[in-house]
Amino acid sequence: MNHTGTEITSAILNLHNEPLSAVAKCSDRELAGMRGRIIGETSLTVAAFQASI
Amino acid sequence: MSGHHLALRQFVVKVHTRCDLACDHCYVYEHADQSWQQKPKVVPPETITRIAERIAEHARRRSLSEVSVILHGGEPLLAGPERLDEIITILTDQINPAATLRVKIHTNAVLLSERYLKVFEKHAVQIGISLDGDREANDRHRRYANGRSSYDLVVKSIGLLQRNNPDLFSGILCTIDTKNDPIRVYESLLRLNPPKIDFLLPHATWEEPPPRQSQTDYADWLSAIYDRWEKDERPVRIRLFDSIIRTTYGESSLSEAIGVEPSSLVVIDTDGSYEQVDSLKVAFDGAPATGLDVFRNTLDEVAGHPGINARQNGIAGLSAECQACPVVSSCGGGLYPHRFRANSFDNPSVYCADLFKLISHVREATLMQAHQVPRKTIESFATGFGGDAEVRSLTESQASIRRMLLSDIGSADPETLRTLDSLEELSPGMTDTVFAHPYVRVWAVDCLRGKALVGHLRNITAAVAFRAGARLKTRAEVKDGAIHLPTVGTLVTDRTDGSIEIDGGQVRLLDGDREWRPVRTLTSGGHTVVLEDADPYRDCHQWPVAGRLSSDELARWQESFDAAWRLIEADYPEYLPGLRAGLTTIVPLRPDPAGGDVSSAARHAFGSVAAALPADPATFALLLIHEFQHVKLGAILDLFDLYDQNDHRRFYAPWRPDPRPLEGLLQGTYAHIAVADFWRRRRHVEPDPAHHEFARWRAQTAEAIETLAGSGALTELGADFVARMRDTLTPWLAEELPPDVEKQARVAAEAHLEAFQSQL
Ligand code: SF4
Numbered sequence: 054m055n056h057t058g059t060e061i062t063s064a065i066l067n068l069h070n071e072p073l074s075a076v077a078k079c080s081d082r083e084l085a086g087m088r089g090r091i092i093g094e095t096s097l098t099v100a101a102f103q104a105s106i
Numbered sequence: 107m108s109g110h111h112l113a114l115r116q117f118v119v120k121v122h123t124r125c126d127l128a129c130d131h132c133y134v135y136e137h138a139d140q141s142w143q144q145k146p147k148v149v150p151p152e153t154i155t156r157i158a159e160r161i162a163e164h165a166r167r168r169s170l171s172e173v174s175v176i177l178h179g180g181e182p183l184l185a186g187p188e189r190l191d192e193i194i195t196i197l198t199d200q201i202n203p204a205a206t207l208r209v210k211i212h213t214n215a216v217l218l219s220e221r222y223l224k225v226f227e228k229h230a231v232q233i234g235i236s237l238d239g240d241r242e243a244n245d246r247h248r249r250y251a252n253g254r255s256s257y258d259l260v261v262k263s264i265g266l267l268q269r270n271n272p273d274l275f276s277g278i279l280c281t282i283d284t285k286n287d288p289i290r291v292y293e294s295l296l297r298l299n300p301p302k303i304d305f306l307l308p309h310a311t312w313e314e315p316p317p318r319q320s321q322t323d324y325a326d327w328l329s330a331i332y333d334r335w336e337k338d339e340r341p342v343r344i345r346l347f348d349s350i351i352r353t354t355y356g357e358s359s360l361s362e363a364i365g366v367e368p369s370s371l372v373v374i375d376t377d378g379s380y381e382q383v384d385s386l387k388v389a390f391d392g393a394p395a396t397g398l399d400v401f402r403n404t405l406d407e408v409a410g411h412p413g414i415n416a417r418q419n420g421i422a423g424l425s426a427e428c429q430a431c432p433v434v435s436s437c438g439g440g441l442y443p444h445r446f447r448a449n450s451f452d453n454p455s456v457y458c459a460d461l462f463k464l465i466s467h468v469r470e471a472t473l474m475q476a477h478q479v480p481r482k483t484i485e486s487f488a489t490g491f492g493g494d495a496e497v498r499s500l501t502e503s504q505a506s507i508r509r510m511l512l513s514d515i516g517s518a519d520p521e522t523l524r525t526l527d528s529l530e531e532l533s534p535g536m537t538d539t540v541f542a543h544p545y546v547r548v549w550a551v552d553c554l555r556g557k558a559l560v561g562h563l564r565n566i567t568a569a570v571a572f573r574a575g576a577r578l579k580t581r582a583e584v585k586d587g588a589i590h591l592p593t594v595g596t597l598v599t600d601r602t603d604g605s606i607e608i609d610g611g612q613v614r615l616l617d618g619d620r621e622w623r624p625v626r627t628l629t630s631g632g633h634t635v636v637l638e639d640a641d642p643y644r645d646c647h648q649w650p651v652a653g654r655l656s657s658d659e660l661a662r663w664q665e666s667f668d669a670a671w672r673l674i675e676a677d678y679p680e681y682l683p684g685l686r687a688g689l690t691t692i693v694p695l696r697p698d699p700a701g702g703d704v705s706s707a708a709r710h711a712f713g714s715v716a717a718a719l720p721a722d723p724a725t726f727a728l729l730l731i732h733e734f735q736h737v738k739l740g741a742i743l744d745l746f747d748l749y750d751q752n753d754h755r756r757f758y759a760p761w762r763p764d765p766r767p768l769e770g771l772l773q774g775t776y777a778h779i780a781v782a783d784f785w786r787r788r789r790h791v792e793p794d795p796a797h798h799e800f801a802r803w804r805a806q807t808a809e810a811i812e813t814l815a816g817s818g819a820l821t822e823l824g825a826d827f828v829a830r831m832r833d834t835l836t837p838w839l840a841e842e843l844p845p846d847v848e849k850q851a852r853v854a855a856e857a858h859l860e861a862f863q864s865q866l
Contacts, residue, residue, distance in 0.1 A: 059480060059481050059482070060478040060479065060480050060481065061435070061478065061479050061480075061481055061484065061746070061823070062353070062354070062435045062476050062477075062478055063476050063477045063478070063479055063503060063745035063746055064476065064744075064745060064746065064747070065476060065477045065503045065506050065507060065744060065745055066475070066476050066477070066506060066510070067475050067476060067477050067502075067503075067506055068505075068506040068509040068510055069502055069505040069506045069509060069538070071509060072527045072530060073509060073512055073513045073516055073523050073526055073527055073530075073537075074513070074516075074523055074524065074527050076509050076510060076513035077513040077514075077516055077517055077523065084510060086352065087507070087510055088510065088514070090744070091507055091510070091511065091551065091744065092511075092551055092554050092555060
């Protein structure tokens, strides 16, 4: 993982070296955010509440 | 209209301060803050009415489309079903006209019965239930005061919920005790078939550290479950793991426990007092208090409270150690209260070693990584410029977006997808050259939205084969009497059957040749762009596109482009590297019948600028620079959230008669920095109109920058971006202009604002 405080993680998965058929096999879950962002209405989900009772 | 602070969207409303269990890990009763003893046991009707009014008022002021209320305690079921019905009815009646209200309840469920479920069904209340695992695990802490187990009652309640109202079951909250076997806990919870499990780290601070046997036993405990969960193919949503995966891919976290999203949550106690995040109770007595309450204070005031703000500053609000941490974008320093040490929250979490190990473990195990962009690159764009390397980094992420879109479409035509894969192997890079044509993405998005046909994927494949020098027979899409192969050319045909053959760089209709029109280009200074007057998907701009250009028209475009490019080289060299790296295509538009200049960029057409042939080279240069600003910012917005997408307010834009949404205002402002700069430098060549134009655009842009900065809707990155836009503009505001020009600009700006206000 090439992430440091000087780099910012984007919402776009790095697929540009992936064969198309490999991308097609990626689980929906991994691609869902990116897909929604580009095709559908984008949304910044605000962190949900955590509680312990 | 709005404060300068982010809106609050989640309201934890305490409805009962007591509990029927005496769990020894509970932060409400067993930790430092003991203020619960002075509060009313049950929230009184006049207090809940006031709470509801305050939330509705906030939702209206901030144009929120949705808010959520989490009924909490103590144990909220102790309020009884009738009282809960009354409370939720008051909340719904007041809030729903302002914003959609979602109600949740967090309960230990020992009292849950059909009577409660009827109330929750009536109001569609989502129910989260606390349970720590199997009987042995649960009984370690979750007992009645007399030591009796709560396990059987909770499991019975979950059974009742699953039978009667499975839709209302939101999930299980499980507090971790590493003495329990992780797999047994996971399996026992899974057997109850919850839609979601939330594993919670026990509340602790550096002053009161959690019980532990090793440096990282919480990470090891969770990693064991994570590995099993992956092996099981993720049979249930586990919020902590989902959040790590999402944040690894640059999305928001789903939990306050990790992530850098601004907190939008406030707690409201039974006496109507506002508190910060409830679990702060572990820190010190009175830690969550804000000194504000629903009777005297609005939620806008609460949003401005320093304790709430401290959790809204993203990475910048974290300790120096966290800011430099390689997993900070997922971790965010952990849950705020866990950072408390020696009267300060400016520390990593007491669970730092666990969080680091767990996040690294999950990141290594998930396959894909998101594009990482150097902070410097974004900063360079924010100043209004961005050179070769910066624009190339946008180009790479655009390639990923197109791959995702095309592979999605390919699932409807697997054979073509396979062909594309083999062409890619044969001639690496050719697919990307064709996919990079701006109108491939425009078509792909239309296609996935059901507005265009899948068939164009075969035209794209044919274009790749053509460029790769490969042989291919395919049935291409015929649209408007033509078969268009992006970046290659157009075959004009009167047939509807698009069966074609590609061989050795030639395209042929299988039933005989028709007119073949190769793609044409414009060139200047060693830079070539496609003159796109044929792609059927180019018509996505706000102005109508022109048809195929005659050779005379093409010559005029070439002449004008060449002159404009040379002008940019000579007078605007800072813009040149970015344009060279990113401008690939120009689409001719139809001239404006009223004689004005028309030009446009489209969000999905990265690399393309559309325009009617400008009257002179300077105008052409200006529109290239202006529209390319939109191209760059659109690609940045693909990568990052610069503002809250849920904020639907509209704002005054000094150059428009109508109020604009945030994206429109940001796009306009960003482009107009370049427009102001253009006229600023043009003053020595043509003082008239350059002085006037500069005066006007710098004033309007400066005003819009302040509107953006004060909107309260920018993300941390967005606020930084806008601040850098301001840094570019500010010195220009001090540049001298002839006094009458300044005055005219001011008068015009005032008149514009007045006209705008008079129509409100
Ligand atoms: S792992 Fe530790 S240092 Fe890194 S962000 Fe989390 S708490 Fe801070």
